[in-house]
Amino acid sequence: MWEKIANVDRRVIYALMILVIALALLNPIGMAIVPSQATIDAYNYIEAMPNGSIVWLGMEFSSGGVTELIPAAQAIIRQGFKKDFKFVCAGMWQQAGDMAEMAFSIVEKEFPDKQYGVDWVNIGYKPGGEVLLPALINDVNEAAKGIDHRQNQLSSLPLMSQFKTIKDADLIIIFCTGTPGEQQYIKHVTGPLNIPLIESAISVSVPGIMPFVQSGQIKALIAGMKGAAEYEALVGVPGPAMAGMDAQSFSHGLILLFMILGNIGYYATRNKKG
Amino acid sequence: MKKEVPLAICFIVALIYIVSNYFTGVEFLATMKDLLDKWYLSVDAIVVAIGMVNLAQIHGRRVANKREGWLFSLWLMLCMFGMFFVSIFWFKGTTHVGWNFMYNMIISPMNATVYSTLVFYIGSAAYRSFRIRSMEAGILLVVAFVMMLGRVPLGALLLGGNQAFASMADWLLNVPNSAGMRGIQIGAALGGIATALRIMLGIERGYLGGTGE
Numbered sequence: 001m002w003e004k005i006a007n008v009d010r011r012v013i014y015a016l017m018i019l020v021i022a023l024a025l026l027n028p029i030g031m032a033i034v035p036s037q038a039t040i041d042a043y044n045y046i047e048a049m050p051n052g053s054i055v056w057l058g059m060e061f062s063s064g065g066v067t068e069l070i071p072a073a074q075a076i077i078r079q080g081f082k083k084d085f086k087f088v089c090a091g092m093w094q095q096a097g098d099m100a101e102m103a104f105s106i107v108e109k110e111f112p113d114k115q116y117g118v119d120w121v122n123i124g125y126k127p128g129g130e131v132l133l134p135a136l137i138n139d140v141n142e143a144a145k146g147i148d149h150r151q152n153q154l155s156s157l158p159l160m161s162q163f164k165t166i167k168d169a170d171l172i173i174i175f176c177t178g179t180p181g182e183q184q185y186i187k188h189v190t191g192p193l194n195i196p197l198i199e200s201a202i203s204v205s206v207p208g209i210m211p212f213v214q215s216g217q218i219k220a221l222i223a224g225m226k227g228a229a230e231y232e233a234l235v236g237v238p239g240p241a242m243a244g245m246d247a248q249s250f251s252h253g254l255i256l257l258f259m260i261l262g263n264i265g266y267y268a269t270r271n272k273k274g
Numbered sequence: 275m276k277k278e279v280p281l282a283i284c285f286i287v288a289l290i291y292i293v294s295n296y297f298t299g300v301e302f303l304a305t306m307k308d309l310l311d312k313w314y315l316s317v318d319a320i321v322v323a324i325g326m327v328n329l330a331q332i333h334g335r336r337v338a339n340k341r342e343g344w345l346f347s348l349w350l351m352l353c354m355f356g357m358f359f360v361s362i363f364w365f366k367g368t369t370h371v372g373w374n375f376m377y378n379m380i381i382s383p384m385n386a387t388v389y390s391t392l393v394f395y396i397g398s399a400a401y402r403s404f405r406i407r408s409m410e411a412g413i414l415l416v417v418a419f420v421m422m423l424g425r426v427p428l429g430a431l432l433l434g435g436n437q438a439f440a441s442m443a444d445w446l447l448n449v450p451n452s453a454g455m456r457g458i459q460i461g462a463a464l465g466g467i468a469t470a471l472r473i474m475l476g477i478e479r480g481y482l483g484g485t486g487e
Contacts, residue, residue: 129318211452
């Protein structure tokens with residue numbers, strides 16, 4: 001029996017994982033979300049920005065990061081539109097434009113008075129990787145080749161008359177899953193221009209980002225789905241991240257259970273062999 | 275001359291780029307930097323084409339010789355050239371409904387699927403690898419335990435609402451993790467500078483196609 005416990009077939013673990021996640025998603029128990037200091041810092045920083053600020057949203061991720069980053073983006077959009085922020089989005093990742101559209105899909109229903117082109121613009125993906133960022137400092141219109149994600153002329157959008165270069169942003173918020181990401185923004189934009197930077201990152205990237213948070217190069221970090229769920233709680237609109245935390249909790253619980261069982265099996269069989 | 279000219283070009287271009295990053299406000303340097311950035315975009319596009327040719331050569335040979343896994347190679351080439359030719363000759367741009375369908379309904383979900391399968395591999399790997407075979411492995415297990423409970427509400431639930439796991443996880447992230455990460459990042463940056471200097475000064479010549487000698 002101990003042999004079996006020490007060597008559970010990985011397919012059993014996979015099947016149980018699917019079951020646990022599915023059950024948690026279908027029947028969430030609504031575990032309490034207590035915001036961490038890091039998320040509170042991000043919320044307070046954005047809340048302290050003057051009404052009507054222009055905020056750059058860097059959508060530096062692809063569909064793999066949707067679950068963790070879109071809820072944070074939507075919570076920030078909700079908070080921002082309540083303060084009459086103007087948002088300009090773009091990204092160095094190929095799906096940046098689609099990700100921005102997905103994040104702003106809540107606007108039509110929740111903020112019917114907010115108009116595309118006046119209150120927010122989705123420039124979308126522009127090629128070049130980190131070379132795009134210095135180009136945005138010179139001239140956004142030229143860097144974007146004059147068109148947005150929806151194929152509108154940027155010059156025809158009222159918001160872009162106030163936003164000629166990325167220097168016009170009062171705050172930069174980026175949503176990242178990897179490279180290019182925060183290091184490129186710090187190097188080319190937020191460091192030299194002294195524009196505050198807030199980041200929402202997927203959980204696996206968080207350990208590598210912490211030194212930039214401690215150095216103050218990133219003002220605040222919304223860490224993974226947990227951070228997104230906490231942000232939803234702070235904004236007061238429960239969303240997919242809060243719902244997803246139950247699934248994440250139970251999947252972590254299952255992994256921990258298997259780690260304990262694996263060690264019990266390991267010691268039982270080791271003593272037997274000894 | 276075959277080596278000296280590329281080495282000279284590499285040295286001059288690298289020097290201009292480095293100097294233009296440190297001395298802003300000099301018009302000549304700013305113009306050169308803008309120009310080099312535009313060239314970078316062109317080179318970036320050419321590299322994609324070289325990558326396609328390279329992939330086609332490797333996988334084409336595998337298909338021709340019917341080596342192990344040749345069907346996967348065939349599938350890779352069909353997808354790569356399929357998307358390439360269809361985008362250029364049929365859809366003619368990223369706004370076409372067909373292109374959007376292929377991107378948003380095929381590539382995008384596959385991207386998300388690959389990422390989400392990580393949970394299964396991580397679960398299985400954690401079960402197999404977190405065995406207390408030594409004191410170091412034991413410390414690793416305890417840290418993993420605290421982090422996994424501290425990053426989800428389950429930790430507080432198990433302690434009746436107490437945030438002890440979350441506090442410990444935050445400390446681990448902010449103190450030992452940040453110290454280690456900072457060391458790794460500074461080391462990697464110094465390594466990058468050293469490699470860049472070697473390439474710039476012509477000590478490292480692998481990019482010329484030789485052995486560096």
